[in-house]
Amino acid sequence: MLGPAPVVDFDGTLARLDVAWDVLRRTAGVQRIEELWTRSGVAVWDDVTHAETLAANTAAALDAVLGRLEDATALAVLTSNSQASVRAFLGRFPALDEKVTVVVGRETLAGPKTDFTVFTHGFRLCVEATATARDGGPVVYVGDMDYELEFAHRLGAVPISVATLEARA
Numbered sequence: 043m044l045g046p047a048p049v050v051d052f053d054g055t056l057a058r059l060d061v062a063w064d065v066l067r068r069t070a071g072v073q074r075i076e077e078l079w080t081r082s083g084v085a086v087w088d089d090v091t092h093a094e095t096l097a098a099n100t101a102a103a104l105d106a107v108l109g110r111l112e113d114a115t116a117l118a119v120l121t122s123n124s125q126a127s128v129r130a131f132l133g134r135f136p137a138l139d140e141k142v143t144v145v146v147g148r149e150t151l152a153g154p155k156t157d158f159t160v161f162t163h164g165f166r167l168c169v170e171a172t173a174t175a176r177d178g179g180p181v182v183y184v185g186d187m188d189y190e191l192e193f194a195h196r197l198g199a200v201p202i203s204v205a206t207l208e209a210r211a
Contacts, residue, residue: 044110044202045182047172049165049194052121052147053094054186055204056108057101057131059123061093076122076154087148094127101131106211107184107204111138116175118168119145120183122155144171161193 053059063075070078070086078084111117117138119128125147132139146164153160169181183194184202191201 044114044184045176045179045200046114047116047118047143047175047179048111048114048182048184049118049120049168049172049199050107050111050183051185051187051190052119052123052128052131055104055184056119057098057103059094059097059101059127061097066090066093076156079154091124091126091148094123095130098127098131099134103135104204104208106207108135108138109211110207111141114141114175116143116172117141118143118172119147120155120161120164120168121145121147122151124148125150143175144168156189158193158196161190162197165194165197165199 050056066086066089067073067075069089072078075090078086119142121128125145128145128147132142144167146167150167151160151164155161155164181199182202183191183199184204184207185191185194186204191203194201
């Protein structure tokens with residue numbers, strides 16, 4: 043169903059991070075974490091990365107997604123989270139980690155994933171990194187947020203929501 047080389051989101055798709063977002067937002071003085079992109083030199087990103095990475099060390103895996111990745115030969119991760127947190131999570135799942143060709147996270151995106159231009163940049167990096175394994179087949183994107191599924195569709199991917207996978211589990 044997900045093909046040989048899907049592109050997947052991280053938090054809410056591969057894992058459920060238990061991060062005290064309300065505390066981080068209050069400390070940073072923002073309503074939404076992505077507002078930090080509008081501030082230059084925001085040191086609070088270090089606090090966000092630390093919190094995400096700690097959460098990734100104990101995060102619950104979403105079995106409805108992980109089970110369907112067993113047949114994949116490669117995959118790419120496209121996330122608003124830190125790349126360090128994704129790597130911490132993947133370190134707990136060596137068989138899955140071996141399949142990951144690229145992690146495109148906040149550090150590489152250098153902007154909010156909710157921005158179509160930023161998403162497009164990250165998505166293209168993921169598509170390039172999985173092209174050989176896909177061997178001309180369609181790009182499948184798995185995510186939990188409507189905006190990312192819409193963006194992936196606009197870029198020609200087959201979008202699959204986590205909710206759909208969970209309903210079929």
